[in-house]
Structures are given as C-alpha cells and as structure tokens.
Amino acid sequence: MVHTSTTATLQPLVTSLSLRDAISAEEVALIEGLARRRRVLRKGEELVSQHSQPVESCLVLSGFTAREVVLADGKRQITALHVPGDFVDLHALLLKIMDHSVVALTDCEAAYVPHRELLRVMACSSHLGRMFWLSTVIDGAIQRAWITSSGRRSASAHLGHLICELYLRLDAARLAEGGRFTFPVAQSELADALGFSLVHVNRTLQDLRATGFVSWKGSVVTILDFEGLAAFSQFDPTYLNLVKLPR
Template sequence: MTASPPKPKITTLVEKLSLRDSVSAEEIAALQDVLGPPREVKAGADIVRQHAHPLHSTLLISGFSARYSTLSDGARQITEINVSGDFIDLHSLLMKQMDHGVLALTDCVVAFAPHAKLIHLTERHPHLSRLLWLDTIIDAAIHRQWLVAMGRRSGLAHIAHLVCELYLRLKAAGQADEMRFDLPLTQAVLGDALGLSTVHVSRLITELRGEGVVQWANGQVEILDWRRLAEIAEFDAAYLRLQSEPV
C-alpha cells in the first residue's frame, strides 16, 4: 500500500486566523485538505516567479520570504516580508498573472493549495472564505503602511516601524514571545525592504541600540522598550487587525 503524503502543519495559520475570529474544527480540516504535502525551498530561490500564472496559492509554513519587484537595471525593491502562517500569494486565485515575485529569504517550508480546490473551499465554507479574504485585505494594509514609511518616515522611524510590525505578526503566528524574535535577514535584504543602503541600515540599527530600545545581534531581536520603539515609529497596530472581530 502506498503511504499517504504527509500533511502540512498549519498551526501558525490557524493561530493567526483565530485571533480575528473563531475557526471551527471543520474549517481547520478544510484548510488541511486543500493543501498539498510540505515542500522545502532553499534560501535565494523564487517561490513564485514575477509575471508567472500560478495554478496554486502558497502557504508559508516556516521561514521568511518576501514579495519583490525588479527594475530593468536589476535593482530590487522588497514590498512585504512574509512570515510563518502567511498565504504569500492567495490573491493569485483571482489575479491570475503575478505582477511581482516571491523570494525565499531563508530556507522555507511551503505547501501549495491548487486554485481549483480553493474555489471549491470558498463555495463550501463561506465564513472561512471571509477570513481568508480578510487576510488579503490586511496584506493591502501592510503595503499602504510600507508606502507611507518609504515616502514620509525618517530612516530611523522606518526601521523601527518594521521591527514593531514583524514582532506583532510573528507573535500572532506563535513565533515570538517575551519581546524576542528571530530575524535571520541580512542587512542587504533589510536595505531592499527599506530602500536604503546596507551602510545606512547598519547605522540605523546602531542608533536603535543606542536609544536603548532594542538588542539586535546574530539574527535575533529583543525589544527592550516597546513604548519608546512604537513612539519612534509612530506605530499604530490597527492595520494588522489583531483583535477578535467576527466576520
């Protein structure tokens, strides 16, 4: 008898969705059934190619990935960092052709949800569909905040805002605790996310340390003074919708 393929672990996705509304056992099972077996993607590889026409959406089970766009000269702009529990291209179900790519920033584990199965899920589980729709709306809200940060915030406020955001998103997925989280990203990657040089990123991290608000070394961040960090960032977590509001 051929063994059944392993089921992907969706704990981080369920934890995140459950913050916003209750998720039933039937809905959890439906999410599990729509996903294929887990797959590994090495750091630096594309999970979704820019301009591709994917036939599935991808759940990030572990690791960090990033949405990005490239210019003709090879310059890259990261437009969102994805964390465990994110459906990194759920919008491709309706968008069809991707106007950006998704890159594995670290070694990642992913699972694919075929679009045909997702369509069937939306027809059978309307409440779960609304929760997943909310997830794509929050993605749009994150993009708006990144746009404001890129255009109007100082470099220090920008990087402080990113730290606040990533901490709360990782905490929502059960991946951060006690004001600590892993952030195994290079300064070059952070520079692509912030629109800054690696030298400038290094100076800003040093400045945050000097302000006494974070310890940041060896891919680990500890927030020492959340109130002051949020003050520097002018951070308002409302856009992340981390409170329970039934949909």
C-alpha cells in the first residue's frame, strides 16, 4: 500500500545544502515552493526502479535507502547508502534512464519533485542549480571513496571507513549524538554494500570490535574512539565536503 499526500517540509534538503554553502531566505522559499508528492515506504520497497525513466526526482526525508544493482546471477551490490536530506535520484534529471534502483533499507518517507519544478527553480536561482549539481558531485566523491576502500583497504579498514563516513553524514543531519547512531540494517545488507560475503562481514565486525574502536550492538553503532578508527581506516573527511564555502 502506498500512501501519498502533498504535505511535507523539505527542511532536510535545506539542512543538507546549508552545510555546504549559505542558503538565503529566498532560496529556502524557492525550495519550499517546489511542488511535490510525499510517499511513505516500507522496508524493502523500491523508491525508484532500475530501467525506469523518472519524470520526478526523489528526496529522502527520513529512513535509510540504498542504490542497488542486481546481477543476472542474483548477486547484489549496493553502490550507495543514503541518509535523510539526500536527493537520491537527482541525477535522473539528466541521465533519463535509471541504471540501478533505489530501495528502502528501513521504513522511510520520501518527497518526489517533478523535474519540471526543478528546472523552474534552477531558472530562478543559478546558485540553487549549482547546489543541486554539487549534491550529485558529492555522491560521486563518496563513490570514489568506496572504490578506494574496495580496492586497497583491508576488510576491517573498509568497514571502519564506512562507519566513519556514515557517522559524519548522520551527524551533519543531526541523527547522531556522541559517536552513536542507529543503523537498523542487517549484516547481509552490509555485505552487499561492502562487497563481502555475509560470513565475512560478521567476522570483520568482530575484528573491529576487538580493536576497541567501535561497538555495534543490534542496530546501535557506537564509535568509542573516532580518531583511532579514522587513523586505522585511513579516513580523511575532505571528500564529504562538510564545509561551508561559496559555491
């Protein structure tokens, strides 16, 4: 069952953009003036389907989502994790055809904004246009970091790097506190994000716990020593662009 309504504040998007550059009151008004529909999705539902040709782009308001590709032999790869405030398929505005799908890892809410509306707002504010562009470009930077982890980091550093990344992104979205955040995702899904087998995720998690940098109980992740974990995982937060600059 899909719930749809028109009431939804786009505050998470404003918050996310404001982390990277000042967003004026006029720009906030433009954003809040975007026509959109709201959907509530349950864990496992697709927000956007592979091969579809979206005419609207999808913004996550709450919950965790992932981009995933399923190969012919049934193997699955998650190529990105998204947190509230992320415009998960903004790139569909230009790509036209989705080469992957976006799924809900937890129950979540999303706002769908017609491409026509995005173009209208970008015509009013080229700065907002650049901020939208920026958000797709940050997604790309995160993907490069994943490629690096996958190719050249040990299994525990790969996982540790992901934990550091998630923590900073969630903290920026005010969804983390004191090194702790909730990440209600099964180890099998983590496996698909890391490119590991399920068993290997489990053992890597145990290795990481043994270092004392991280505690992970149920869906609560606690970073006990961020500096230590970051050094161990060779994590450099520059690529997240959590810096307010004129763009």
